[in-house]
Structure formats: C-alpha cells, structure tokens
Amino acid sequence: MHSRHQAGRQTTRRQLFVQVARGLSATALATGLPREAVEAQANPDATVNLAEVLEPIRTKYDLPALAACVLKGGKIAGLGATGVRKYGDKTPVTAGDQFHLGSCTKAMTSTLCGLLIEAGKLEWDTPLEKHFPELADTMAPAYRQLRLDHLFAQRTGFSSESAPQGMSLLEVHRLPGKPREQRVAYAKRILQDPPVSEPGTKFLYSNRNFAVAGMIAERAADLAWEELITQKLFQPLGMKSAGFGAMGKPGKTDQPWQHHLENGKPTPIAPGLLSDNPPAIAPAGTVHCALGDWAQFILLHIRGERGEKGLLKPETLQRLHKPLFGGDYTAGWVVTDRNWGGGRVFWHNGTNTLNYALVWMAPLKDFAVLTATNLGGGATAQICDEVTGMLIRQFLKP
Numbered sequence: 047m048h049s050r051h052q053a054g055r056q057t058t059r060r061q062l063f064v065q066v067a068r069g070l071s072a073t074a075l076a077t078g079l080p081r082e083a084v085e086a087q088a089n090p091d092a093t094v095n096l097a098e099v100l101e102p103i104r105t106k107y108d109l110p111a112l113a114a115c116v117l118k119g120g121k122i123a124g125l126g127a128t129g130v131r132k133y134g135d136k137t138p139v140t141a142g143d144q145f146h147l148g149s150c151t152k153a154m155t156s157t158l159c160g161l162l163i164e165a166g167k168l169e170w171d172t173p174l175e176k177h178f179p180e181l182a183d184t185m186a187p188a189y190r191q192l193r194l195d196h197l198f199a200q201r202t203g204f205s206s207e208s209a210p211q212g213m214s215l216l217e218v219h220r221l222p223g224k225p226r227e228q229r230v231a232y233a234k235r236i237l238q239d240p241p242v243s244e245p246g247t248k249f250l251y252s253n254r255n256f257a258v259a260g261m262i263a264e265r266a267a268d269l270a271w272e273e274l275i276t277q278k279l280f281q282p283l284g285m286k287s288a289g290f291g292a293m294g295k296p297g298k299t300d301q302p303w304q305h306h307l308e309n310g311k312p313t314p315i316a317p318g319l320l321s322d323n324p325p326a327i328a329p330a331g332t333v334h335c336a337l338g339d340w341a342q343f344i345l346l347h348i349r350g351e352r353g354e355k356g357l358l359k360p361e362t363l364q365r366l367h368k369p370l371f372g373g374d375y376t377a378g379w380v381v382t383d384r385n386w387g388g389g390r391v392f393w394h395n396g397t398n399t400l401n402y403a404l405v406w407m408a409p410l411k412d413f414a415v416l417t418a419t420n421l422g423g424g425a426t427a428q429i430c431d432e433v434t435g436m437l438i439r440q441f442l443k444p
Contacts, residue, residue: 148396153378260329
C-alpha cells in the first residue's frame with residue numbers, strides 16, 4: 047500500500063509552480079539545436095521522433111521513462127518516448143503509452159463544466175448551496191455563496207489538505223460506495239471544515255476545489271464524473287487512451303508503472319487501487335493518457351484562445367482562461383507572459399508523487415510542449431523543465 051505517496055501533499059504545489067515558472071527563462075532556452083531540429087526545419091510537415099533527443103536527458107537523471115510532445119501550427123510536430131515501463135525491467139516504453147497527468151486533470155474538469163454550461167445544464171453563477179441543497183444547512187456559511195469562479199480560481203478558502211479534518215487519505219480511499227457516492231460523503235465532510243481564508247481573497251491551491259467542481263458536473267448531468275468526462279470530452283476529442291488511476295493491469299507491464307525514489311533509485315509501484323489519488327478527489331487529478339491524446343485536449347484550448355471554433359465556443363474557453371480576483375490562476379491553468387511565447391502563455395504541472403507531467407501552451411505562437419515521466423519526486427520538475435526549454439529552442443526558431 048502506497049497511499050503515503052499520493053498527491054495529497056499540496057503544501058509543495060506552489061513551490062513546484064515557482065520552480066517551473068522560473069525554469070523557462072532565457073537561460074533555459076540556451077540548448078543547442080540537435081539533428082532533429084535540422085530535420086524539422088527541412089520538412090516542417092513531418093512529425094519528429096523525439097526519442098533520440100530525450101534519451102540523453104533520461105539517462106543523465108536515471109529516469110525509468112521520459113516522454114514529450116510538441117504542438118505547432120495546429121498539429122503534432124514532435125512526439126516520442128524513451129526508457130522502460132518499469133525500472134529494472136527491459137520492456138520498452140512507447141510513444142503510445144499512457145502517462146499520469148496528475149493535476150493537469152483540473153483543466154479537463156473545468157472544460158467539462160464549460161461544456162455543460164454551453165448545453166444549458168449549468169450556470170456560471172449558481173451558488174454552492176443551490177448545487178448541494180441537502181448540505182446547505184451543515185456547510186460552513188462562508189461556502190454557501192461560492193461559485194464555479196471561486197473553485198476554478200482556487201479562492202474558496204478551502205484547506206490545502208486533500209483529506210478532511212480528522213481523516214487520512216487512506217480513510218478517504220475507504221469511503222463506502224461507488225466513486226460518485228464517495229464524493230458525496232467527501233463533500234459533506236470538507237464543507238463542514240471551517241475556511242482558512244475568506245472566499246475570494248486568497249489563492250490557496252487545493253484538490254478540494256476541483257473535486258467539488260467535478261461533483262457539480264455530476265449533478266448537472268446525473269452521471270458519474272468518470273463516465274461524463276469520457277462521453278463529453280475524451281470521446282469527441284478521440285482520446286481513446288484516456289483513463290483513470292494508475293496505468294496498466296496489476297501483475298503486468300502493459301503500461302508504464304509508477305515510481306518513487308528510494309535511496310536515490312526509482313522504485314516501481316504496482317498498479318492498484320491505493321497507488322493513486324482517492325476516487326473522492328478524482329476530478330482534481332487522476333487522468334492518464336498517451337501524450338498524443340493529451341495533445342488533442344491542449345489543441346482544443348489553443349484553438350479556443352485563438353478564436354477558432356471547436357468542441358467549445360471560443361468565448362467559453364477564453365472565459366476559462368481569464369484569471370479572476372486579481373490572481374494568475376484559472377480553471378487548471380497558470381497564466382503568465384514569456385517572450386518565447388509572444389506574450390501570454392499558460393502552464394500547469396501535475397504529480398501524484400509517483401509521476402510528473404508538465405504542459406506549457408503559447409496560443410499566440412500556436413505552440414505547446416507536453417512532457418511526462420513515470421517517476422515522482424526528486425528533480426522531476428526541473429528535468430521536465432529542461433526538456434521543455436530544449437524543445438522550445440528546437441521548434442521555435444528565432
């Protein structure tokens with residue numbers, strides 16, 4: 047049982063944000079152009095196999111596997127994976143293998159809410175007490191008027207701890223019933239916890255926000271979040287590899303295993319019910335998929351920000367991309383500016399402490415870089431940052 051490695055440790059999330067945000071400075075882009083860059087410039091319509099440029103970085107840091115995808119001009123310009131599915135095993139990873147996205151799931155849950163708003167099943171401004179009338183009398187009064195905007199901006203006053211007061215993550219795992227029923231029990235507990243700040247005033251990263259947003263979507267459509275997001279988002283986008291929890295089947299190496307560091311070495315963690323976030327907070331961070339499929343979701347957001355039609359209306363996506371309450375966080379994205387991106391860019395990372403994923407999206411350049419590894423902790427944030435900087439240099443020719 048490895049619940050101690052799950053992504054309930056939100057106290058380090060803002061630190062990860064700072065590491066990533068600082069990493070893509072001018073110095074991070076000083077990597078020389080490898081052979082693949084020359085090939086990409088000579089044949090811009092080809093999809094570059096990134097495995098060769100990823101392998102030296104993977105070897106340098108002794109990662110089990112490392113994968114990346116580059117989007118440019120509305121298509122996949124580069125894609126590749128290198129390494130093995132399980133450290134100490136010879137089964138090679140493939141570019142079509144699934145990687146855990148952790149908190150990059152959050153943007154998917156907010157996008158699902160956007161779809162339901164466009165379908166007339168949800169409204170932006172409905173207060174929480176209307177979504178959960180049976181909990182209105184027992185929830186802390188400060189929460190009753192919370193809206194989706196508060197949840198998406200991480201400005202609810204919820205604690206950064208995933209587990210409710212008086213519970214452990216293991217106990218959250220053991221809540222009775224199916225995932226949807228577990229989320230109701232979870233919501234009842236966290237909505238009774240007193241706020242740590244006045245709603246709307248302070249940014250505090252918390253899985254609770256998107257767990258509640260996922261529940262709101264469930265109630266609007268009367269369908270479990272897992273089924274709903276599959277039907278409304280994954281299937282229309284052709285994300286056939288998308289699923290939930292640890293990748294692969296127990297006892298097999300049919301997908302990348304998750305890993306944590308033990309005595310400085312990656313230690314494989316077998317797939318299982320306790321090797322990921324509890325179902326109660328699934329809408330905040332349990333999606334896995336192949337990077338090529340994740341790319342389809344990112345393309346949806348790039349196109350919407352550029353005013354192009356897609357699964358959602360551009361104005362819906364642009365609202366999801368607009369930070370409120372004076373902050374820089376919105377709907378599963380951190381919004382900032384970078385010269386290499388032509389100005390406004392978006393990024394987010396994700397980890398359940400057994401994997402790490404990172405995306406940087408530059409709609410003004412019609413460009414994005416996605417990276418992932420099946421190892422959590424250690425220097426994985428900096429490693430994926432290094433890969434991102436290299437690929438920006440490679441594919442965004444000055």
